[in-house]
Amino acid sequence: MSITEAEAAQLxxxxxxxxxxxxxxxxxxxxxALVGVVLVLVFVLAAIFAPAVAPYEPREQVGVLARNPAGPxxxxxxxxxxxxxxxxxxIVFGLRLSLLVGVVSVLVGLSFGLVFGALAGYLGGRxxxxxxxxxxxxxxIPGFLLAIGIVTLLGPGLFQIMFAVGLxxxxxxARLLRGSILGQKEGDYVLAARSVGxxxxxxxxxxxxxxSIAPVIVQATLAMATAIIEVAAxxxxxxxxxxxxxxxxxxxxxxxxxxxxxxxxxxxxxxxAIVISTLGINLIGDGLREAIDPKLRT
Amino acid sequence: MLGYVLRRLxxxxxxxxxxSLIVFLFVRALPGGPGIALLGERxxxxxxxxxxxxxxxxxxxxxQYGRYLKNLATGDLGTSVSTRRPVSEELSRRFPATFExxxxxxxxxxxxxxxxxxxxxxxxxxxxxxxxxxMSLIGxxxxxxxxxxxLKYVFAVxxxxxxxxxRINILIDLDHPTNFxxxxxxxxxxxxxxxxxxxxxxxxxxxxxxxxxxxxxxxTRAATLDVLSEDYVRTARAKGLDPSIIGRRHVLKNAMLxxxxxxxxxxxxxxxxxxxxxxxxxxxxxxxxxxxxxxxRDYAVLQxxxxxxAVLFVLMNLLVDISYAFLNPRIRYR
Amino acid sequence: xxxxxxxxxxxxxxxxxxxxxxxxxxSFDLDAGQTLGxxxxxxxxxxVSSLAMLGILAKNGRVAGGEVLFDGQxxxxxxxxxxxxxxxKDVAMIFQDPMTSLNPVLKIGRQLTEVxxxxxxxxxxxxxxxxxxxxxxxxxxxxxxxxxDYPHQFSGGMRQRVMIAMAIACHPKVLIADEPTTxxxxxxxxxxxxxxxxxxxxxxxxxxLITHDLGVVAxxxxxxxxxxxxxxxxxxxxxxxxxxxxxxxxxxxxxSVPRLDAVRKEKLDPIGGVPPELxxxxxxxxxxxxxxxxxxxxREVTPELRAIxxxxxxxxxxxxxxxxxxxxxxxxxxxxxxxxxxx
Numbered sequence: 001m002s003i004t005e006a007e008a009a010q011l012x013x014x015x016x017x018x019x020x021x022x023x024x025x026x027x028x029x030x031x032x033a034l035v036g037v038v039l040v041l042v043f044v045l046a047a048i049f050a051p052a053v054a055p056y057e058p059r060e061q062v063g064v065l066a067r068n069p070a071g072p073x074x075x076x077x078x079x080x081x082x083x084x085x086x087x088x089x090x091i092v093f094g095l096r097l098s099l100l101v102g103v104v105s106v107l108v109g110l111s112f113g114l115v116f117g118a119l120a121g122y123l124g125g126r127x128x129x130x131x132x133x134x135x136x137x138x139x140x141i142p143g144f145l146l147a148i149g150i151v152t153l154l155g156p157g158l159f160q161i162m163f164a165v166g167l168x169x170x171x172x173x174a175r176l177l178r179g180s181i182l183g184q185k186e187g188d189y190v191l192a193a194r195s196v197g198x199x200x201x202x203x204x205x206x207x208x209x210x211x212s213i214a215p216v217i218v219q220a221t222l223a224m225a226t227a228i229i230e231v232a233a234x235x236x237x238x239x240x241x242x243x244x245x246x247x248x249x250x251x252x253x254x255x256x257x258x259x260x261x262x263x264x265x266x267x268x269x270x271x272x273a274i275v276i277s278t279l280g281i282n283l284i285g286d287g288l289r290e291a292i293d294p295k296l297r298t
Numbered sequence: 299m300l301g302y303v304l305r306r307l308x309x310x311x312x313x314x315x316x317x318s319l320i321v322f323l324f325v326r327a328l329p330g331g332p333g334i335a336l337l338g339e340r341x342x343x344x345x346x347x348x349x350x351x352x353x354x355x356x357x358x359x360x361x362q363y364g365r366y367l368k369n370l371a372t373g374d375l376g377t378s379v380s381t382r383r384p385v386s387e388e389l390s391r392r393f394p395a396t397f398e399x400x401x402x403x404x405x406x407x408x409x410x411x412x413x414x415x416x417x418x419x420x421x422x423x424x425x426x427x428x429x430x431x432x433m434s435l436i437g438x439x440x441x442x443x444x445x446x447x448x449l450k451y452v453f454a455v456x457x458x459x460x461x462x463x464x465r466i467n468i469l470i471d472l473d474h475p476t477n478f479x480x481x482x483x484x485x486x487x488x489x490x491x492x493x494x495x496x497x498x499x500x501x502x503x504x505x506x507x508x509x510x511x512x513x514x515x516x517x518t519r520a521a522t523l524d525v526l527s528e529d530y531v532r533t534a535r536a537k538g539l540d541p542s543i544i545g546r547r548h549v550l551k552n553a554m555l556x557x558x559x560x561x562x563x564x565x566x567x568x569x570x571x572x573x574x575x576x577x578x579x580x581x582x583x584x585x586x587x588x589x590x591x592x593x594x595r596d597y598a599v600l601q602x603x604x605x606x607x608a609v610l611f612v613l614m615n616l617l618v619d620i621s622y623a624f625l626n627p628r629i630r631y632r
Numbered sequence: 633x634x635x636x637x638x639x640x641x642x643x644x645x646x647x648x649x650x651x652x653x654x655x656x657x658x659s660f661d662l663d664a665g666q667t668l669g670x671x672x673x674x675x676x677x678x679x680v681s682s683l684a685m686l687g688i689l690a691k692n693g694r695v696a697g698g699e700v701l702f703d704g705q706x707x708x709x710x711x712x713x714x715x716x717x718x719x720x721k722d723v724a725m726i727f728q729d730p731m732t733s734l735n736p737v738l739k740i741g742r743q744l745t746e747v748x749x750x751x752x753x754x755x756x757x758x759x760x761x762x763x764x765x766x767x768x769x770x771x772x773x774x775x776x777x778x779x780x781d782y783p784h785q786f787s788g789g790m791r792q793r794v795m796i797a798m799a800i801a802c803h804p805k806v807l808i809a810d811e812p813t814t815x816x817x818x819x820x821x822x823x824x825x826x827x828x829x830x831x832x833x834x835x836x837x838x839x840x841l842i843t844h845d846l847g848v849v850a851x852x853x854x855x856x857x858x859x860x861x862x863x864x865x866x867x868x869x870x871x872x873x874x875x876x877x878x879x880x881x882x883x884x885x886x887x888s889v890p891r892l893d894a895v896r897k898e899k900l901d902p903i904g905g906v907p908p909e910l911x912x913x914x915x916x917x918x919x920x921x922x923x924x925x926x927x928x929x930x931r932e933v934t935p936e937l938r939a940i941x942x943x944x945x946x947x948x949x950x951x952x953x954x955x956x957x958x959x960x961x962x963x964x965x966x967x968x969x970x971x972x973x974x975x
Contacts, residue, residue: 137316140615141608144570148592149604153327229441233574236443237589253444257578260451267451271444278439286435529732535688536727537747537798538719547746551737627737627782 023214026291033287039280047096054089059245062086071265079265081256087266090247091273098228098249098277101162105227106220108166113173114216120174121181132178135171143168147230151239158241158248161234165227176219180212214292221285225278232274249274302623306616313612321605322366326359328597335597338379375602380594385602388587393606394477395465396576396583400568402499403507407564411511412557415518416550422523430515437512442571446505446578453501463580466495506575510564517560521553528552555626562618566611634661635838636723636806641698643677643684650911654680656862657698662806662838667829669853669870670842671885675907677862678842682808684708686725687715702806721751724799728811730791734783740767741779744798751802766797770827789820793827800831807832808840813848825852846889850874855944858882861908861918864937868945877959878940878952880923886959917949925951 027033046053056062063070063084071079078087116135120128138146150164184190232250234240241248249270256266328335332353333346341349353362369375375385418430454462465479466472472491474482480499483492525531526549534548576585584603591599623629643655655677662668670678683689685700685707700707702723707715719725727733735743744766745759754762760779767775770793783791792812799807809828813821829852832839841853849856849870857867858879866879877883884903905922917935920926929950937946 137313137320140313140317140612141320141604142566142570142611144573145604145607148588149324152592152597152600153324153329155329225439229439232441233443236441236574237577238593250441253441253447257443257447260447261455264451264455267444267447271441271447274444275436275440279435282435282439529727529729530735532688533727533733533795533798534735536686536719536725537750538716538721539746539750540716543746543750547738548735552735555737625737628784 023288023291027287030287030290032283033291036280036283036285036287039276040284043095043277043280044099046092047099050092050096054086054092056086056089058085058090058093058247060085060089068262069266071263078269079263081252081266082259082263087269090252091249091269094247094249094252094270095273095277097158097247098232098274101158101165101231102224102228102281104162105166105231106169106224108163109169109173109223109227110216110220112167113170114177116170117174117177118181121178121185128178131174135174138168138171144230144233147234148237148239151234156239156242158246161231161240165230165234168230169223169227172223173216173219176216177212180215184212218285218289218292221281221288225281225285228274228278228281299623302629303620306619310612310616314609317605317608317612318367318370319363321601321608322363324604325597325601326362335595336376336379337598338595375605376598378599379596380590380599385599388599389584389602389606391477392582392584392587395581396572396585398478398480399499399502399506399576399581399583400572402503403510403568403571404561404564406503406507407510407514408561411514412518414511415515415520415557416522416553418515419519419522419526420545427519430519434512434516437509440509441574442505442509443574443578445508446502446575449501449505450578460501461498462501465498465581466491467498470494502575502579502581505578506568506571509571510561510567513564513567514557514560518553518557521556522549525549525553551625555622558618558622558625562615562622565614565618569607569611635664635666635702636662637699637701638681638685639699639701641681641684641700642696643680643689643693644696645690645693647692652910653696653913654693654862654910655684656913658857658859658862658864659698660857660864660867662840664805664838665832665836666855667832667839667841667853669849669856670840670859671844671846671849671856672859673844673907675910676859677910678859679810682725682810682840682842686719686723686808687712688719717751720747720799720804721802722804723806723808724802724804725808725810726792726795726799726812729815730788730795731783731815733795734791736783739780739782740786740794744779744794744801747798747801762801763797766801767794769800770794770797770831771823772797788816789823792816792820792824796824796827796831800835800837803835804837806838806840808842810842811844812841814843814845821848822851828852846874846885858885862910863918864948865919866945866947866949867937868947869942872942872945875958876941876945878945878947879919879949880925880951880953881919883953883957883959884922925949925953927951 061084063076063080063086065084066080066082069080069082069084070076073079076086076088078091081087081090116131120131141149147161147164147168150167151160154160154164231240232248232253235248235250236254238254240251252270253267256263256270260267325332325335332355333349334341337345337349350356353365355362373386375389377383378385378388381388414426414430418424418427421427450462453460461467470488470491472479472482472488472495473486475485476482479495480492483489483495530552531544531548534544539548572583573585573588575581576583577589580586584607587599588603588607590596591603638661639659640657641655641659642653642657645652645654658677658681660668670681672678680689680693684693684695687707687710689695695708698708702718707718707723710718734740741760741763744763745754745756748754748759748762749756752759752762763779764776767778772778772790772793778786783794786794796812807828812828813824816824825848828839828841831837841849843849853870855867856870856873857864858873858881859865860881866873866877866882868876873882874886877886881903884901887901888903890900903922908918908921915934916931917923917926920930923930927950933950935948935950937948939945940947940952
């Protein structure tokens with residue numbers, strides 16, 4: 001490696017690390033983002049240590065079967081459900097499930113999306129055209145509907161809906177990465193690296209990708225929030241896990257939607273759990289977005 | 299401008315073909331095969347044979363697709379397993395209900411969202427601004443069906459101010475020339491029907507429209523802030539123009555561009571949100587139709603519903619694109 | 633009596649970290665038909681002073697002192713409603729970047745007629761006719777046809793002409809041009825400056841030309857003020873300023889401009905250091921840290937403007953440039969070729 005090539009590589013690396021540190025500093029100075037981190041941390045810890053946090057088992061019947069299950073109080077801070085199960089415990093385990101679901105869905109969307117986006121952006125030409133037309137087609141069906149369609153083909157179940165929700169997010173990630181790459185490809189530092197003979201693959205992995213990845217991270221975080229809601233929605237319409245004892249938050253809402261008058265607590269608490277966990281993730285996502293590009297004022 | 303519209307319409311054609319292809323393949327991929335899927339589990343062997351002939355299942359795929367397209371062209375989407383009625387009839391019966399709900403929700407979302415965002419931006423970092431930011435955040439973090447349940451609980455169950463289900467009190471006698479109940483009431487001068495159908499419309503519309511409202515307010519605020527710092531606003535001020543004129547002609551007109559784009563994106567949210575909202579309020583629209591189709595495995599209705607929704611979505615997006623071109627001369631004069 | 637009289641104008645901005653003292657007491661007079669140049673580098677406060685005079689500062693800016701006398705009134709004391717009647721009508725302003733200074737979604741004709749309907753009480757038809765005439769006056773061909781066009785359909789130079797047309801629509805007594813040619817090609821620059829010169833004569837306006845480009849003031853300004861760190865450091869009739877730049881900063885500016893008639897291989901002499909942060913008001917001359925002639929007195933006592941050399945030449949310096957160091961090639965930098973200006 002010549003001195004010029006070594007210097008060229010060095011220069012390109014200097015850009016990403018400088019950016020990250022700046023972004024990090026902006027992030028920690030953002031009060032809303034920090035609130036989000038605290039919320040998410042609480043939920044993640046509760047999720048990881050669910051067996052310790054929850055006073056009962058989620059499927060364990062600790063009270064009587066009742067048409068009008070008891071509300072909060074008397075040792076059950078979120079009341080009992082109609083099967084006599086402690087709701088607080090169910091929600092803790094339900095949160096663990098939701099967070100898992102969010103992460104897996106986004107991973108599915110990311111893996112397909114990034115591959116498509118990178119191929120389209122970097123290779124261009126007919127591959128780009130074909131892939132982008134496929135993405136356009138996917139985007140011409142509203143996301144929830146597309147997810148319903150996929151789950152109908154695969155059959156109902158937890159993994160199926162995670163997969164479906166992930167697939168629905170593929171076009172967004174693909175487009176994002178492709179746009180980022182296209183923007184970077186013409187960047188001066190790429191021309192510089194290329195002019196000293198840095199080979200194609202290395203160019204992509206080492207130079208272009210790190211700079212393109214920032215908006216993807218923001219999108220992935222926000223996508224997690226949407227994924228949690230979408231999965232809950234799919235469960236709500238009955239396409240989710242079929243196991244009646246599984247404490248999936250959307251399913252809990254569905255099961256008790258008809259009992260609003262008598263046992264509102266069975267609707268309120270699961271819903272609140274979804275809202276707060278999603279809120280935390282959205283706060284982090286927004287904080288990341290502002291940290292990475294402070295010129296945005298959304 | 300006309301050129302732009304024509305070009306967009308032309309682009310519509312491959313998309314519509316693509317959609318029909320997707321739905322066609324979807325039906326072929328259904329569990330049990332398209333025959334049972336479209337006829338239901340209780341189909342007799344004779345029925346199955348008949349449909350296999352109709353669909354031409356032993357013929358090559360492109361030929362089947364051709365038949366499918368021919369059916370589509372004549373409006374034949376199959377027959378509902380549950381009700382034995384043509385799918386297209388089910389769809390057209392239910393469509394006005396959903397459309398009425400969607401329009402009400404949109405009016406709510408845009409009518410409140412844009413002024414809210416604009417005022418929040420003008421009073422940057424004021425009380426209203428911070429409040430609107432918080433509301434927007436909560437708005438995008440709440441599932442629409444939970445919001446619907448909350449609204450129903452507070453206003454219908456607990457307070458009793460508004461009805462909790464349906465489109466109208468069944469005891470009221472209302473003629474339905476258009477099947478849009480509010481419009482029908484006006485057309486037939488049925489004031490009792492008008493107030494009652496409006497009362498039924500309020501909660502579902504608010505539930506459906508709140509999330510789009512949060513997003514629209516947010517983007518309006520951001521767009522207005524951006525425009526306020528633009529040079530041409532400074533020029534307008536230097537010309538000594540009245541603040542109201544500057545606000546309308548210079549600020550809003552430019553700020554609306556990204557907002558219109560976002561409104562377009564919301565139409566998808568609106569359609570799918572309708573599916574969930576209708577369930578909570580027992581609103582007899584396309585949403586409940588599709589949900590029942592899922593529940594009872596009425597795949598004939600499901601594939602028709604998906605296709606219909608998707609086409610609607612594409613058309614609404616087209617409308618939004620054309621409105622955007624109308625507002626932004628730089629796109630028009632290419 | 634001068635048309636416009638500014639006395640001890642001070643402007644401050646409030647940012648999250650500190651208060652920025654952008655303009656620290658400037659004074660000048662402007663007569664009808666006179667062209668005054670204000671020269672300085674970016675951030676010295678020259679644009680801000682004009683915005684303050686018209687009352688269109690950013691939200692976090694405020695006038696901290698001084699008066700701006702126009703037509704017998706102090707503009708700084710007027711309500712916004714009264715100021716609006718003056719802005720665009722008696723005192724007009726054009727800005728630097730014509731690409732972004734015009735509303736992209738409004739037709740040019742509309743952007744012109746709205747000034748006319750607001751200030752001259754014209755009806756729509758009269759305003760449109762006048763707008764077409766204005767465009768013709770500033771040199772836009774086929775003016776009437778172009779009223780229905782949008783800004784993006786014009787070139788940069790054309791857009792600046794449109795801005796000028798908007799500014800003179802109501803026959804203002806004072807025109808403030810903030811870097812009108814900075815965003816334009818050099819050949820177009822000459823045309824725009826000629827246009828301004830012609831309009832000043834035709835309308836008998838007072839023109840304040842704000843720029844960082846010495847070549848621009850040389851071409852059109854009778855008198856030039858040099859601004860540094862929120863204050864005027866020198867003011868003189870323009871030829872006098874170029875031949876006898878008594879303030880070290882002015883000398884530095886002149887020496888850092890490449891000249892067509894300079895000796896070849898002569899290196900450009902930039903001014904070392906950076907302009908000061910305007911958050912502090914320290915005693916002494918603001919230029920002292922970068923000045924080759926600075927003494928202890930420069931660093932301790934703030935110099936005021938004093939007369940020097942010929943009539944009307946004032947400099948704020950304890951150690952003005954001695955004769956030996958004045959530039960060897962007297963006179964303003966070479967003009968752009970006049971043949972091009974005729975286009």
